[in-house]
Amino acid sequence: MTIIAIDQNLCTGCKECSKVCPTLAIEGYPHQPQTIAESRCVMCGQCVQKCKSYVSVAEHGAEAYERVRSERGLPESVKEPLFAAYNVCRLNEVKAALADPDKFTLVQCAPAVRMAIAEDFGYPLGTLAAGKLAAALRRIGFNKVYDANFGADVTIMEEGSELIDRVTNKGLLPMFTSCCPAWVRYVETKHPDLRNHLSSTKSPQQIEGALMKTYGAKITKTPAEKIYVVSVMPCTCKQFESSRPEMSDSGGRDVDVVMTTRELAWLIKDLGIDFAALPDEGFDKPLGDYSGAAGIFGVTGGVMEAALRTGYELLTGEAIPAVDIAAVRGTDGFRTAEVPVGQLKLKVGIVTGLKNVEPVMEELKAGRLNDYHFIEVMTCPEGCVTGGGQPKLLVDLDLPEAYRARAAATYSHDKELPVRKSHENPSVKKLYDDFLKKPLGKESHKLLHTTYAGDPKHH
Amino acid sequence: MPSEFGLFVSADPGKCSGCKACELACFQSHHVKRNKVGLTVGTVAVPVTPKLYVTVMETASMPIQCKHCENAPCKAVCKQFAISRADGVVIVDEKKCIGCKDCLMACPFGAVSLLPYFVDGRPVPQADSDEGKVAAAKCDLCFEDTAGPACVRACPNEALHLTDVDADRKRKNIAAAEALAVINAGVPERGLL
C-alpha cells in the first residue's frame, strides 16, 4: 500500500526532501525525478511538507493541474497548488462511508489537528480551533464526534501502568513510547532487536478505534460491524498504522480510514461549510472527553509530561507538586531529565525528530542508557503539531513560527482545561469502572496492547 | 549612497537546487492582498503565478528573473505603457496589459511570462474567454515589501542575492588591484631601469 509518493512528472530533482527525510529513503540524481525506497520509508510525510515543485500553469499547462488532481482522487473543489511529493488521499472512502446509510460513522481527531486546521482557512498560525473542529465534523455528518484525546488519556493509564510494572518488576528498561507509528516502523525495520523496549500499549488512535468499536458499540447500542471509524490525523503514517493487520482487535479494522488535517480542510471546503461561521461545539461524551494531559500529546515531550503527571500520582499516591513539568519541555533533538517520583528518581529522555534517534540507539546498544526508565520518541521535528499531514507552509521561513505557535496553543489549551491529568478524566474512570476494570487488565490486554514485527506472538 | 543603477536578484546555479521555494515565496508575497493568500498552501485558491521562473537543465538549475535593464527592451516595446521603470525597478501593470506578448519576445532572458490574472480569488474576465485574462508577469523586486525580495529570503541554499553591480564592482576592483601587486612581482624584467 503506497502512502507517500513522488510524482515522476513533477519532481525536478532538487533533493530538498532528501535533506529532511530522516531515513534517507529518497533516492535519485540531482535534477532528476526522485524515488522513495519503501523499505526505508517510515511515511512521516516530511517530504510532503517540504516539496515545492508544484504543478505550474506556466510550465505544465492549465490542463495538467486538473489531471493531477483527478489522478490523486482529490475533490474538484481543491484549487491549491499540488506538489510532486504527496500522500495518498483517501477522502473518497470517507465520503463513501458518510454517504452509506448502513454505516454508523464515528470520527476521532488527534490532539494536534485542532492547533493547525484553522491555518488552512486563513487564521493565524497556531490558532486553537477545537470548538470549530467539533462543529465542522458534526456538519460533515459523522454520527458521533469522538476524540483521540480520550484515547490518549487511556494510553497514559495503560502505558503509565506498564512503566510502573517494568520499573517495579525489573522489566526491560528503558521503555520507549509507541504512539508514533513512524518511530515504531523505524524500530521494526532498523532495530528489530530493540523492539522489546517499545511499550506494548497501542497509540491513542488505535486505542480510541478499538474502544469505539467495542465500548462505543455498547454505549451507542450499535452493532460493531456497522460502525465505521474515521481518524483525522496530523500524520501521514497513521493510515499505515491503522492498516497494520494486528490492528483489528475489535473484530474488524479498529480504524477504517485516516485523513490528514489538510484533507479534512479540503472536505470542509468541498461540502461548502463556512468554517469561519462555525460555532464552538464540544466533542461527544464519553469517548470525546479529554484531559489537558491528552491535549499535550501533540508536542514533543507531551506524552512524557502526561505520563509523569499520572505516573507520579499512581506511584506515590500524592498530588504532583507542579502540573507543568518544564524539565521535559523544549525543542532540542535529545533532552533528558531526572524527575523525583517518591523514592525513585525517574530518568527520562525525549527525542524529537527521527534523525536525532540514531545516536540514542547507539547509546542504548552500548549499554549507556541502562539507567534510563522512559524515553519518548517522536518522528516529526517538534512532535505531532509539526506532522506530515498538517497544513503546509508556502514559505519555509514561516516554519519556526508555525512550530512555536502550534506548541504554544497546545500548552495554553492544556492550561484552560478543567481536568489536566489523564487519571482524573471522569470518562476514563467510568471506562475502567464499567468496561476495562483496570489498567493492564485482561480486556486492556486484548484491545489496547499490541506486539511488534519479529515478536513470536505477532501476526 | 543608493545605487545609480537598478538592483536585481541574481542566482548562483552552483547553489540552486531547483526547488522552487523562490517561486512560491514570490507568489505568496504578491498575492496576500490581491488574492487573500495566507501562509499555508490551503489558503491558496488561485493558480500559482510567480514572477521568476526556475529553469532546470540536466545538470543545473536556477531561477530566471528580470535584470531590471537600464534600457529595458520590454518597456521600450510596450505600446500600452503597461511597463514602467521607477527607481530602477521595471514593473508591469497587469491592468493595462493586453497580452500582446511583445515584451516576452523582446526580453532576451525569458524573464517575462504570460500568466493568468486573478483578483480576489477570481479570474479577471476577458472579452471572449471563460478562462479569464492573462497578463505579462515579471519580477518587481518586491518593491512594496520593505524587507526586500521574498525569493532571496526564501532560498534554502542562499543561491539568490540582491545585486548592486556598482558596489560589487568596487569590491572586485579592490581584489583585482591587490592581485596586481602579486602579478607584477612575478614579472622578472618589471620596470627595472
Next chain:
Amino acid sequence: MGVHEIEDAALLFVFGYHGAESHPIVARRIVRAKQKGAKIICVDPRRIETARIADMHLQLKGGSNLLLVNALANVILEEGLCDYDFIEKHANGFDEFKEVIKKYTPESVTAQTRVEAADIRKAARMYALSGRSMILYGMGVCQFGQAVDVVKGLANLAIMTGNFGRPSVGIGPVRGQNNVQGACDMGALPNVYPGYQSVTVPEVRAKFEKAWGVKLSDQPGFTLTMVPHQVLHETDPKKQVHAYYIMGEDPAQSDPDLAEVREALEKCDFVVLQDIYMNKTGQYADVILPATGWCEHDAVYSCCDRGFQKARKLVEPSGDVKTDWEIISLVSTAMGYPMSYKNTVEIWNEVIELCPGFAGATDEKIEKNVCVQWPCRSKEDHDKGTSFLHKDGKFAHPDGRAKFFATDWRPPLELENELYPLTLSTVREVGHYSVRTMTGNCRTLRNLEDEPGWIQMNPADCEVLGLAEGELVKVLSKRGYCITRCLPTGRVAKGAVYMTYQWWIGACNELTIGNFDPISKTPEYKYCACKVEKIEDQAWAEKHVREEYELIRGRMGIDMKEGRAA
C-alpha cells in the same frame, strides 16, 4: 640638488612630503630611484604612495617631527655613524649640538612619535650608512608652528653624515607652487630684495637705492600671514595695515582661520585684487584688476630646484586685460614713480644686473638651455648654472662652514581634546592646484574631483560615527565648520583626519588655526583639533551642498542656467 638627481640617490629619506599628490613628476623620480635600487625611508603620518613602496615607513604622529629628527641624530651620534671628517672640515657648533641631542634617545620619543625605538635606530643607520642619502621634505615639515627648527634638524642629519655638496645628496625642500621659488628669488619677501639680498644691509640697500633711484626703507615688512593681525588687532597705529594689494592670490580661501581673514578683508580700508578669475577674495575687493594668465603672457618661472625656465605666451587673452607687470607699472607711474618696461626681457635684464647669483642667467642662455639653475654668476656660456648647492662642503655662512643648530621640541598649539578629539591636517589633491581658480575651470580636472571634497578618516573612526564612504559629514573646530564627504581609508591613522583646501563648501581653512612658525611665519596647517559629526538627513545635506555650490558659483559670476548645476 636638482630634481633629476633624486633617482640616483642610494637612499631617499622622504620626510613630510607627498610627491604623488603635490608634484607627480617629482614622485616619478622617487619611483625611478626605487627601480634603480635605492632604499626609501618614508616619514609620514599617512601611508602615502611613497610609504607603500618604501623599505621603511615611519608612521609618526603628526606634530612630533622634531622629536623624531632629534632622535635620529641621537642614534647617529650614539652609534658613531657621523662623518667626522666632514664635520671637522665643514661645520661649526657640533659640541653644543651634541649637548641638546643627547637626551633624545629613541626610547624617549617612542610614546609621542608612535615610532618604535628599533625602527628609529634602523632608519638612522640606513640613512647614515647608505653613502648617498638625500632628504626630501615638504609641507609636512614646514606647515607647523615649529617648522624652521625641523628644517635645521634635517640639515643637521645631512651635515653630520656628510651628505652635502655632492650629487644626489643634501636636503631638498620640494616647493609647492610653481613659482614660489621665483617669488622668493624676485624679492617678494619682506626682508630681502631680489636675489636674497637683505633689506637691512646698508650696502645692499644702497645698491638698490641707486638702481631704483629712490630712498628705501630699512625695516623688514610684514609677512602675508600677519595681515589679519595687522588689520584687526594691531594697536600701534604706525603698524596697522590699511591697504592690501593682492596679486594672484586668494587669501580668503587659502589662509588659515578664514573667518578672521574675511573680517580683516572687510575691515581693511582698501583692497585691490589683481587676478585672472573671480575668487573669494574678490568678494571683498574694492577694485578688481583683470590680468593675463599662464599661457597668455611671457614669463620666467623658477622651479623648485632653482631652475629658471620660460613660460610662453601661447594665446591672445580675450577681454580687456593686461599683464601683471603692465598693471603695476601703470599704477606705479600714476603714483609718481614711473615704470615703462616694454617687455619681460627688459625686466629680466634689470633683475640679473641687480642679483649676482642670477647674473649669468641671461635671457639668451635660458632660451638656449631651456633651464638654468642659479647660482649662475657668469654670463659666459660655460656657466650653465648649478645643479646642487654647497659643492665641496662650502656653505652660505660667511666662513663657508655649515652650522649645527639644535633645539627642543614644542608640541603643536592646539591639541586634540574631549570636545575636538581628532587632529586635522590639510593636504593636497593631485588634480587641483592651489585654490583651483585655474584647475577648477578645467573640464576634466573638475570631473575627477569636485565639491565638497573628502575628509580622509581611519575606518575605525568612521565606524564609531557610523559613517560610510561618500556620506556627507560636518567637520567642526573651535573656529568654524564645513561640510565634506567621508572617505574611510586605512592609509590614515586613527584619530587623524585630512582635508584638501581648495573647496568652497568643504573649506577646511574654516577650521585651521592661525598659529605661525616664529621665523617663517608659516601657519600650522598640519595640526589643529577638530571633530566630525554625522549628518542624519543625507538627502538634505546633498541638496544643501548642491544649492550652496550653485549659490557661490552664481556669486562668482557663473550664469547658472538650466542644466549647469553641479
Next chain:
Amino acid sequence: MNGFVQGDPMLCIGCRTCMIGCVVAHEGLRIFEIDPDGYDFHPRLKVVKTYNVSVPVQCKHCENPACMAVCKSGAISRIDGAVSIDRALCIGCKSCAEACPFGAVEMVTLGGVLNADGSPKATANKCDLCKDVPGGPTCLRVCPTAALRLVTQENMGETIRLKRLGALEAALSQES
C-alpha cells in the same frame, strides 16, 4: 592572444592621469570646445587605492570573456583582439558587469542620449584598448610614471621565457 594593459602598483602613484587620458581619448579633443556638461566622463579604467596598492584596474581582455558569454543582446564582441561593447546594442541588463570578476565593466549613464521611451540611455563601459585611437592605449602613454604596460603575446612570451631561464639557472646553481 588578446593584448591587455596592466598596471604595476609599485610604479603607480595614484594620480589618475590615466583616467582622464582615457576619457579624452574616447570623447576626443572636442570636449575642450563644448559645454562642460556636454560630454561623458566615464573612464574605462579605475585607479584603486588600498592600504597596499594604488593601481588602475581595467579589462584583461580575457580569451574566454565572461562578460561576452553572459551578454544576451549581442553587444559584446571581440574586435581586433579587444573585447568591446557596442553601446547601441547594450540594453543595460548589467549581466556583464556582474560576470566580470575584476569589476572591469562599469555601468554608466550616457548624458544626452535617450532611449526611445525618453529614459536616459545607460550602457556597460569598459576598456577597448583604444582600438580606434591612433597610437594605441592612451592610459599608458599619459602615465607619468610609466606604471602601465601593454602585455602582448610577444612580450608575455618573453617574460615567461625569462622566468623559465631564471628557474633553470636557479636549479643549476643548486646542483653545483
Next chain:
Amino acid sequence: MTIKQIQSTCAYCGAGCQIMFTVDIEKNKILEAVPARGRTNDGALCLKGHYGWDYLNDPQILTKRLVKPMIRKGGKGSPLEEVEWPEAIAHVAGRLSEIKAKYGPDAIMGTGSARGSGNEANYVMQKFIRSAVGTNNVDHCARI
C-alpha cells in the same frame, strides 16, 4: 598653416615640467599638450600638465574670467562696476596715495604671486612696493 608647436613651462607645481603645446594661432586656441623633454620632467606630465590648460577656454565652470577692471564705486559692500583702465589705475593710485599720506607707507601691503604671474611680475611688484610706496611690506603665498 596656423598650427604651431610651442614649448613652455607648466604653471602647476614647482617641478617645472616642459610641455609641448599645439596651438592653433588663427583660432587662438590650444589644441593639445604633450610632454616635452625638460630637465625635470624628462618626457612625462601629470594630469594638470596634460589637461590643465583648459581654463583658457573660459568654460564657465567655477568662476567668471575677469575681463574688465571693476570698482566698488559705492564703497564697501556696493556692487562691482566695470570701468575703463585709466579710471581703475587712477583710482588705485589715488587711494594708495591717500592712505600713504594719511598713515605712512607701512600701512600698505602688497603681494607677489607664487603662481602664474612669473618672476618679472614679482620683481615689478616688489619694486613698486619698495620704491613707489616705500615699504618692505611685500610677501607672497609661499607658506600655504
